[in-house]
Amino acid sequence: MKRMALPALVGIVLILCIAPAHAVEILRWERLPLAVPLMVGQERVVFIERNVRIGVPAELGDQLRVQSAAGAIYLLANAPVPPTRLQLQDVETGALVLLDIAATSAKAGQPPLEPIRIVFADALPQSRNTAAARDIDASAGMPDAEQRTSDAPGATPIPIVLTRYAAQNLYAPLRTVEPVAGIGRVNLQRELDLESLLPTLPVRARALAAWRLEDQWVTAIRLSNTSSRWIELDPRVLQGDFLTATFQHPDLGPVGDSTDTTMLYLVTRGHGLAESLLPALSRFDAAMNLPPAAAAGQVEGARDEK
Numbered sequence: 673m674k675r676m677a678l679p680a681l682v683g684i685v686l687i688l689c690i691a692p693a694h695a696v697e698i699l700r701w702e703r704l705p706l707a708v709p710l711m712v713g714q715e716r717v718v719f720i721e722r723n724v725r726i727g728v729p730a731e732l733g734d735q736l737r738v739q740s741a742a743g744a745i746y747l748l749a750n751a752p753v754p755p756t757r758l759q760l761q762d763v764e765t766g767a768l769v770l771l772d773i774a775a776t777s778a779k780a781g782q783p784p785l786e787p788i789r790i791v792f793a794d795a796l797p798q799s800r801n802t803a804a805a806r807d808i809d810a811s812a813g814m815p816d817a818e819q820r821t822s823d824a825p826g827a828t829p830i831p832i833v834l835t836r837y838a839a840q841n842l843y844a845p846l847r848t849v850e851p852v853a854g855i856g857r858v859n860l861q862r863e864l865d866l867e868s869l870l871p872t873l874p875v876r877a878r879a880l881a882a883w884r885l886e887d888q889w890v891t892a893i894r895l896s897n898t899s900s901r902w903i904e905l906d907p908r909v910l911q912g913d914f915l916t917a918t919f920q921h922p923d924l925g926p927v928g929d930s931t932d933t934t935m936l937y938l939v940t941r942g943h944g945l946a947e948s949l950l951p952a953l954s955r956f957d958a959a960m961n962l963p964p965a966a967a968a969g970q971v972e973g974a975r976d977e978k
Contacts, residue, residue: 756772834888841883
């Protein structure tokens with residue numbers, strides 16, 4: 673059974689934009705104020721997926737209620753509000769996002785306003801530009817362009833972009849999944865043997881899908897608990913050669929419970945998942961490397977004990 677709750681991802685710090693089931697209006701922040709119309713008496717949600725402080729002009733008083741929680745901002749106008757600018761400041765970086773709001777009374781038969789999701793231009797890597805920059809750097813003898821891009825302030829690391837994209841494809845409505853330049857679906861061996869992935873845990877693993885961006889792959893793996901106890905998921909128990917590993921949930925509930933299944937996202941560099949797994953361990957036979965006589969004696973001893 674698949675669990676329905678969507679707690680934060682663990683393993684590496686990733687911000688996943690899991691959109692709600694209804695339609696969402698997407699606004700891109702490119703240092704230009706974003707218009708956010710409001711209707712009196714109707715709450716509008718703005719998903720920003722960052723920890724922000726909200727600056728509200730004091731003159732609004734009781735006209736506007738502003739609340740924030742877990743990367744979402746809730747705006748409710750109790751009376752008409754003239755065009756006003758709100759400032760959202762990223763707590764970690766100090767960067768500002770500007771919202772121009774205005775609240776009017778709803779007209780008869782006017783549908784509710786959709787939630788808004790704010791995306792940032794630096795979150796989408798430009799693969800074509802990166803390739804061009806790599807060619808230029810190669811001819812000039814400069815460091816690899818991909819590494820330079822990853823180190824640039826504000827650049828989103830490719831593993832985060834891939835993992836976020838994979839989680840959106842598996843958990844969010846497809847119409848809300850924003851395309852990312854350069855990401856493509858790759859063929860996946862469905863019956864891939866994953867017994868060596870978590871050999872110390874009573875879980876069943878199955879690879880579901882994989883995507884690629886430049887020289888990195890992300891593979892989504894479904895994990896199911898096969899025991900009657902809770903299992904804590906720790907990326908340190910994973911066996912294999914992985915760039916990053918992220919669990920959708922921090923633990924697995926007992927088999928048969930709604931929490932007994934989750935997703936694992938593994939990012940690899942230079943190849944897919946199959947080449948990153950360790951060889952499966954076969955059952956060990958203690959008599960395998962003994963001389964023939966000793967091996968025969970061990971067998972006879974085992975029979976005598978019976």
